[in-house]
Amino acid sequence: MTANAKITADLFITCVVDQLYPDVGVSVVRVLRRLGVTVGFPTDQTCCGQPVYNTGYSQQARTLAKRVLEQFKDSEYVVVPSGSCAATIRVFYLEIFDDDTELLAEAKALAAKTYEFSEFLVNVLKVDDAADCGAGHEGTVTYHPSCHLLRELGVKSEPQKLLQSVPGLEQKELEGAEICCGFGGTFSVKFPHISEGMVTDKVANIQASGADTLVSCDMSCLMNIGGALNRQESAIKVRHLAQILDPESE
Amino acid sequence: MPEIKTQDFTAASTAAILDPKLRRALDRVAEGFHVARLDRIEEVTQDVWDGWKDQAREIKVHTIENLDYYLELLDKNVTAAGGQLHFAKDADEANEIVAHIVRTRNIKIVTKSKSMVSEELGLNPVLEALGVEVWETDLGEYIIQLAEETPSHLVAPALHKSKEDVAALFTEKLGIPYDEDIYHMAATARTILRDKFMEADLGISGANFVVAETGTLVIITNEGNGRLCTSAPRVHIGITGMEKVIPSMQDLSAFLRLLPRSATGQRITSYVSMTTGPRRSDDEDGPEEFHLILVDNGRSKMLADPALREALYCIRCGACLNICPVYSRIGGHAYGWVYPGPIGAVVSPMLVGLPKAKELPQASSLCGACREVCPVNIDIPKMLLDLRKKTAESPDSSLRSAPEIERVLARLYAKLMSSPKLLKMGVKFGRFAQKLERMTPVFSPLTTDGKWIRNAHIPILSRWTKSRDLPTLPKQTFHELWEKELSPDDS
Ligand code: SF4
Numbered sequence: 240m241t242a243n244a245k246i247t248a249d250l251f252i253t254c255v256v257d258q259l260y261p262d263v264g265v266s267v268v269r270v271l272r273r274l275g276v277t278v279g280f281p282t283d284q285t286c287c288g289q290p291v292y293n294t295g296y297s298q299q300a301r302t303l304a305k306r307v308l309e310q311f312k313d314s315e316y317v318v319v320p321s322g323s324c325a326a327t328i329r330v331f332y333l334e335i336f337d338d339d340t341e342l343l344a345e346a347k348a349l350a351a352k353t354y355e356f357s358e359f360l361v362n363v364l365k366v367d368d369a370a371d372c373g374a375g376h377e378g379t380v381t382y383h384p385s386c387h388l389l390r391e392l393g394v395k396s397e398p399q400k401l402l403q404s405v406p407g408l409e410q411k412e413l414e415g416a417e418i419c420c421g422f423g424g425t426f427s428v429k430f431p432h433i434s435e436g437m438v439t440d441k442v443a444n445i446q447a448s449g450a451d452t453l454v455s456c457d458m459s460c461l462m463n464i465g466g467a468l469n470r471q472e473s474a475i476k477v478r479h480l481a482q483i484l485d486p487e488s489e
Numbered sequence: 490m491p492e493i494k495t496q497d498f499t500a501a502s503t504a505a506i507l508d509p510k511l512r513r514a515l516d517r518v519a520e521g522f523h524v525a526r527l528d529r530i531e532e533v534t535q536d537v538w539d540g541w542k543d544q545a546r547e548i549k550v551h552t553i554e555n556l557d558y559y560l561e562l563l564d565k566n567v568t569a570a571g572g573q574l575h576f577a578k579d580a581d582e583a584n585e586i587v588a589h590i591v592r593t594r595n596i597k598i599v600t601k602s603k604s605m606v607s608e609e610l611g612l613n614p615v616l617e618a619l620g621v622e623v624w625e626t627d628l629g630e631y632i633i634q635l636a637e638e639t640p641s642h643l644v645a646p647a648l649h650k651s652k653e654d655v656a657a658l659f660t661e662k663l664g665i666p667y668d669e670d671i672y673h674m675a676a677t678a679r680t681i682l683r684d685k686f687m688e689a690d691l692g693i694s695g696a697n698f699v700v701a702e703t704g705t706l707v708i709i710t711n712e713g714n715g716r717l718c719t720s721a722p723r724v725h726i727g728i729t730g731m732e733k734v735i736p737s738m739q740d741l742s743a744f745l746r747l748l749p750r751s752a753t754g755q756r757i758t759s760y761v762s763m764t765t766g767p768r769r770s771d772d773e774d775g776p777e778e779f780h781l782i783l784v785d786n787g788r789s790k791m792l793a794d795p796a797l798r799e800a801l802y803c804i805r806c807g808a809c810l811n812i813c814p815v816y817s818r819i820g821g822h823a824y825g826w827v828y829p830g831p832i833g834a835v836v837s838p839m840l841v842g843l844p845k846a847k848e849l850p851q852a853s854s855l856c857g858a859c860r861e862v863c864p865v866n867i868d869i870p871k872m873l874l875d876l877r878k879k880t881a882e883s884p885d886s887s888l889r890s891a892p893e894i895e896r897v898l899a900r901l902y903a904k905l906m907s908s909p910k911l912l913k914m915g916v917k918f919g920r921f922a923q924k925l926e927r928m929t930p931v932f933s934p935l936t937t938d939g940k941w942i943r944n945a946h947i948p949i950l951s952r953w954t955k956s957r958d959l960p961t962l963p964k965q966t967f968h969e970l971w972e973k974e975l976s977p978d979d980s
Binding site for chain 2: 252254256257258259260261264267268277278280281283284285286287289291293294295296297298300302303306325328334384386387389390391414417418419421423424426427428429430431432433434435436437438439440462463465466467469470
């Protein structure tokens with residue numbers, strides 16, 4: 240797509256995608272390239288610091304956040320295939336650095352150019368038809384809006400819009416879609432009984448939706464839901480939105 | 490103060506989650522409130538609703554920033570109306586003010602309308618110790634008083650009880666035949682309480698708001714019991730937190746739109762009762778004395794802390810409880826003290842002391858649903874995070890919420906993630922361990938089938954795999970894939 244030929248986006252791939260779901264990262268790269276974006280990947284990147292920040296270790300989070308500020312200082316756009324990690328950069332970094340004018344200014348500059356994957360496609364690249372990335376998907380899909388994407392970033396319609404335009408894809412409604420899946424980072428291992436209760440309900444609703452695939456924009460939520468689905472020997476697949484948009488992904 | 494059981498959160502929530510009856514009750518009531526609330530918003534449109542919320546929040550911000558001024562104004566106007574304002578710094582002081590009135594006015598029977606603050610003070614046992622008969626007159630409160638329990642929800646105190654539970658309770662405590670017809674049960678309570686309203690010498694009420702410019706106490710109820718408590722007995726004591734003051738009657742209207750809609754999904758409650766001072770000479774009825782007790786009991790600590798101050802804006806509508814995926818699984822009692830749910834996880838630690846309730850701020854997935862529904866836009870997740878910060882790294886070990894190992898792990902994590910090299914080695918080691926495990930079933934910290942870890946026998950991970958599988962490490966990281974095949978340098 241020549242329209243985007245001048246756009247360069249650096250990926251913040253997130254630690255979860257890097258270490259557990261590299262295929263998702265590959266799909267992100269392919270989709271962006273199909274849309275004409277020049278994709279960069281600062282290779283020193285690791286983790287945004289959210290796991291420690293959410294558990295209350297702000298010093299440790301600060302250490303990791305500083306690295307991210309540094310690595311993406313010169314980026315034109317930063318694209319993150321996770322609502323939660325994008326929210327960490329856009330929202331929580333401003334809290335982390337609110338006592339330091341210089342770093343706060345850097346954090347604000349980074350926040351202003353950081354986008355979650357789906358909102359980057361819809362709001363920056365102005366994709367209004369998923370066919371533009373060559374997407375096609377035969378099957379039924381239901382969408383789980385992850386909490387930080389929905390409530391920290393306010394990204395609600397963008398992923399739906401993309402899914403709706405995927406040729407062949409039939410969307411199924413998900414009851415209680417906006418209810419948390421129970422992941423919550425360290426919450427899931429601090430209070431496994433509550434987390435389990437939450438994911439059990441989520442899984443029941445997904446099964447009731449009749450979809451063969453669950454889609455979300457956060458692999459950590461999908462790790463939680465997918466892990467519970469697998470435990471129940473469910474055949475329902477879990478996919479990141481990028482994998483649905485990427486025709487080369489299986 | 491009532492017994493503090495916030496320390497037992499894990500055990501209590503584990504037991505609660507296994508109680509199917511509780512879950513049904515929670516689903517039924519919370520869902521009903523939640524759906525009705527959404528209907529009310531749709532009716533007025535989201536934009537208008539958001540405008541109302543912003544306006545209400547502005548009033549709260551302004552009042553709390555100028556609390557000393559409005560408390561003085563309130564004092565002046567309560568006195569001008571012939572009433573008396575008392576200020577209590579803690580539960581003991583508040584209870585002693587009530588006890589003093591009871592002793593000096595020869596009080597024998599007390600009727601109470603719903604008051605979370607009196608629960609917070611543990612007032613009923615104090616009154617009973619004075620030999621006074623105490624009657625809770627809100628139906629839900631009456632039920633839990635009979636059952637000798639504590640409220641489990643801010644607006645529906647007996648939410649955890651089914652109608653069968655209540656029928657059995659009435660049979661046991663009132664000696665009447667078992668009858669689970671809700672109207673019959675309500676009628677029974679009504680008949681008993683009607684007499685008590687007339688016999689009572691003292692009526693104690695809470696307050697949803699107190700209006701500074703007029704000295705008026707405002708309560709909103711659906712049963713009219715509040716009106717009877719505040720007008721029939723010869724003495725009326727209103728008890729509430731000092732943050733409940735609002736500047737003017739006009740401000741009140743902003744909250745009257747929001748509170749019923751947020752709490753139960755009603756446009757307005759059946760009764761909005763306003764009391765200004767005792768009966769005037771030309772009034773036909775009303776109490777001879779009006780006392781208003783404003784309680785601090787830890788609130789000034791919240792006021793002094795900019796990160797937690799907004800907890801004082803809470804109008805106790807309960808919407809954050811109804812929407813909370815944690816509350817809706819464990820109910821109110823698991824939180825171990827008077828205030829449950831997301832806002833309780835902020836307020837309780839501040840009121841009972843963080844060392845005793847340090848687990849509560851952890852018990853949230855930080856999904857943000859509470860903030861979204863709050864009629865005064867209170868950022869509860871942010872405050873939970875702040876409390877987590879206060880408990881994670883405090884030099885005071887009584888404040889630290891997690892075992893020492895967590896701090897070590899947090900530091901280790903930051904070290905590992907600060908060094909891409911170290912991380913690479915870590916991942917390689919992980920893959921090796923995974924392979925080793927597959928080859929030598931004797932050394933088996935993990936049970937995997939190649940793709941999934943089904944059962945981890947190592948701490949922390951085992952908590953995950955109790956009910957969920959965990960993906961194993963794939964052959965390559967994204968970093969490796971990028972370098973090998975994705976980087977534009979290669980193509
Ligand atoms: S925090 Fe907000 S939603 Fe929760 S009870 Fe208070 S006012 Fe209602």
